Structures are given as C-alpha cells and as structure tokens.
Amino acid sequence: MDPMLLLVFMSCGVYYVIGTLNPSKTFYFVNQTKAFDEAQRHCRDHYTDLVTLWGRAEMEELFALEDFTFTESAWIGLKSTSSQEWQWSLSDQEFYKEGETEYRNWGPGEPTNTPGEYCSVMDDKGKLRDTPCKETRTFICYNGQNYNGQKYILINELKSWREAQSYCRQVHTDLVSVRNPDENLQIQKLIPVGVKYIGLYRDPFVWSDSNTSSFRNWASNQPDGSGECVAQQLQDPKLWDDQTCSSPRPFFCYAIPVFKQVLRLELESDQNLNDPDVKATILQEIQQRLISQGVSEMSNLQWRQQPNGNIFQARA
Template sequence: MNSQTPQSSIMMERIWLGVVFLSGWNISMCLLHQYHYVAEPKTWTEAQLHCRETYKDLATIENIEEVNQLVNTVSSLGYNDDVWIGLFSVIDWRWSNGSSGSGSEYRKWENQADNEPDFASYNQFCVNIGDTGRWWDDNCKLLYPFICYNGQQLDPEFVFVNQRMDWFSAQRYCRENFIDLATVRNDTENQKIQSLLPGGDWAWIGLFRDPHIYWSDGSGYTFSYLTPGSNTIGSMTRLCSYADLRISGKWRLWSCETRLPFVCYSVPPVKTPVMRQVVRLRIKPEDHSLDLNDFAVKADILKKASLQNPP
C-alpha cells in the first residue's frame, strides 16, 4: 500500500521534460541548378573558361523543369535568342579494324549539295559509300549491303556482300567470314569498291564514330532536348550545343568557334540539418510554488541543460 499523500508526492522530485528545438530541418528535396546569363559573346571554349572561373561550369540541364528554368532566367533579362550551354559532341572517326597508319585519314565525303557528314537528327555514326564513290554518314541501324576485305591489309581484296544488314551485323559478318569491314585508304581503293556497287545503292564500309555526347561538367547525358536538323561537321573534331530560346530552349549542335552569349550554372548552398535535442532534467525545487512556465525559470533550466550537455 502506498502511504504517500498527495502533498508528499508534490514535495517529491518534480520531473520537467524540455524539448529544445536547436534548428528545424530545411532541405530541398530536389536541388535545381541555378542559372546565370552572361551577355558577352564568346566562343564555346571561352564561355566554358569564364563559367568555371566565375561560377561552376557552363549550364548542365537534366530535365524539362531545368529547361524552363533556364529559358525563364534568360528571357526575364530581355534576351530571346541563342545561348551556349555545356553540351558537346566529340567527332572521332575510326576504322573498324583499328587502322591508324598511312591512309587512315583518307575521306571521300559527299559535299556538293548535301554537305556530308551532316549528323542529321543526331543519330548518324556509321558511314556508307554510294554508287558515285562518295561517302555519307548514316544511322547505324539502317539496312544496307556492305563491303568486307580479305587478304592483307596493305593489299586487300574487297568483297561485296549483297545482304542487307545494320552496320554492327555487317561488321560481325565480315569478321566471321573475311577479315573486317573495308578500310579505304586512297582513291584507287575507293574506285575498286565503287565498281562493285549496283547502281542506285549504298553499302556500309568500316568507318564509324562512337556516340560521344557529354556535358562540360562531366554529368551523364541522360536527358536530351536536341531538335532534329542537319549539322555541318566538315573536318571539325567537336560540335558544341546552344539553346534556341525562340523555340522553347531546344538544343542544336554547331561550330564551337561561333561567338554567342552563354549560360553558366552554380549550385545553391545546402543548409546543414541539425537534429532536435531532447533534454531531461530532474528538478527539486525548494519552493513548491515554483512556476515552471515562468520565463526566468525556463532560462535557468536551459542554462543548466547547456552545462550538462555541452556542444
């Protein structure tokens, strides 16, 4: 049986539970890039250097929300034309057999009216030859007959295979049945191949390039807003991207030496979260009439709590 009276219970230890909110959580669940428009026209490389020195890098855009954010940022400053962003494509033509010796730089592009290679629709990474002996960059998934070679690389025998395959299947077929897809090193070899082609047709040869498209800051290229069109490549080894604000910020690839205004980005600072702390105190008040809601009493309690729980 509990012999304590209500009065004695009041005179016992009073337990006060204080919850001290040192700081609340304030974290954005989706940190967007913060964009900065620079009106001074520069080449893409000059713009990249400026952004890296002043902000983070040339603009990286990873979703449609960031497209709209960039467009709104620049348009609000009264500009609605082309601006460099951080996207670029590497143009590195290579032969299927890895040839890099004498003649490996030989090219016979169709360049009269079609201005090949033109990287149309951003999906042309493989090369075929037409019955005129001129070359075209084309979609690797299209089906064409193809040219293999046999014998020695320095003295090849070219073989026309009249089966329609995509470029990769043609490469595999040539490697399994001959040596590889044809490497073409000079006009003489090109004419030999041309003589094998039926009129009005094209055939795959061994020239190709990897689909290298990158962001300046090294981010993965997973979201695309490229608009279909033809691009002048010529002898360039890199194409750079601008956003056309006249068509909702759609991207195009162009000569990196063109001078345009540009957009940099920075990353908004992240506030470090601090957890809420629960402080438990046992208080033996001398005065049983002590008001725990009194401001001065609370201040004294928090002072004692800080001494018991130093940071």
C-alpha cells in the first residue's frame, strides 16, 4: 500500500488524532516549606517535576513569579549523587553523533579522579587530563555561528573553568567539546605548548527529571559539602548553594502543558483500514506530515475508537 496515495483520495474513513503540540515549560513557585524529597513528590504529583534550569534566562523567569522580599531561598531540582560521570559542557544532544559524547583521549594514567579535580584540559600532545576547576588557565571556545570561518577559538585570558565556561557561552557558544579523533587533532593545533581548558567536566549533581543541563550558578566557594541538595538564593546576588536536604523550604516546580487536538479526515482505499498494520502505516505518515508543518516531534498521536471498537467506519 502507498500511504502517500492513501492520504490524497477523499472517502468515508474517519480518524482522530490526539497529540502534544508545541510544548513549553511553565514555572511555579510553591510557597510551602517542605524537605527536598517532599517537594519533589509534590511537584511530580501536581506538575512535572522540580525545576530544571538551562540558563540565566530561565532563572529570570523564576524571579518574575513573585516578590521574594521575605523568602531567603527555595529548592530547585539539583541534587548530589554518588555517581560522577564525565560530561561535556555543551549538552545539546543533537550536537553529537552516536558515540561522540563518550569520546575521550585521556593521557597516560588519566583521569586520576583525584578529589577536587573535576575539570579537564588538553595538552599540546592532544591528550586530556583532569585538573582543579579553580586554577586560572587559558581556554578554547566553540563557536557554532561560523565566527570568521573558525569553529574553535583560543582565548588567551586566564580564568577558572567556570569563568571560562561563562565567557564562552556569552561570547561564542560554549567551551569546546572534543567529539572524535579528527576534532582532537584540530583542537590540538591551537595548543603550541602547555594546556588549555576544554568543556569536559565531572559533576556529582544531577537534575531531578534526569535532564542533562550543565548550567550551574554557584555562589563563591560553593558547593562546600554542607548538604546534598541545592537551594536557589532569592536575595541578591541570587546564586546557588548546597544545603541539607531535610531542611524545610519553599520550592520551584515546572510543568509542560499538554494540548489535545482532534483531527478528522476522510480516506478512500480498497484495503481494510482497520487492519493494525494499515492503521500503523497511516499514523506514521500523518506524524511525518505534521512534523513537516512545524508540529513538535514530541507529539503523541493516537487513534480514537468508534463505539464498535473500529477506527474507521464506512459511509453509507
């Protein structure tokens, strides 16, 4: 069966589609004091989860929710775990092909995973090492906007890893990722001697909803190990610190609204349109056509059954 042909002809079949169209995140401030785990359950019961933040623009959305004059801090969805996986600062999954997020050209004996060595550098041999994040070093940014025809930009300014990350994100795209041997060689050529910060780091803190955002907004000398959960300070300078998870605080949740839309079409075919394989083929074609019209790939299309259990019914 040609599903393209099937969708062109008009006839008596009727189907319905339910989908999630153009999802967007909405933030909520819950002015009830709860321990972190209780706050997490509340967000999951009533919204989607505790809030995950991808940048300063989303932080500003939080602060616009309410006047926090009398509130010192609130939980966000970041919590420390025993796992500390190496990951890239640029967390956009579309940026990486299969296996590229795991590419590592570690030097001999690296990484040492010494306490406090949570960031990485590349040396003039193209090898990676782990290093303390607070040491000031020059660094390499990645620019996805074809800056003067260059993707990799050497910055000869001394900054800590976090400062370098902030600079790259403001001026270019992010600290550089090294996704494969070819890129490893290209980036190595920018390092005539010594070592430079790159975007690889390890972090015990993970988001409640398992998102991979690498955005961090720590206050000076934070995290200091005083707790496993992260609180957003609501007074200037509005930074983060780690706190004991059992401490009662208000909290931020987020939700992704679900929109339902019913679509109705008439189809003509000499085949049994209620056959499971035929229905699956039609639904796949509909999904592709909707995506081509700008509907989110997250859309969940479902058939709506008639009272007799069929999807299609013949026109008399």
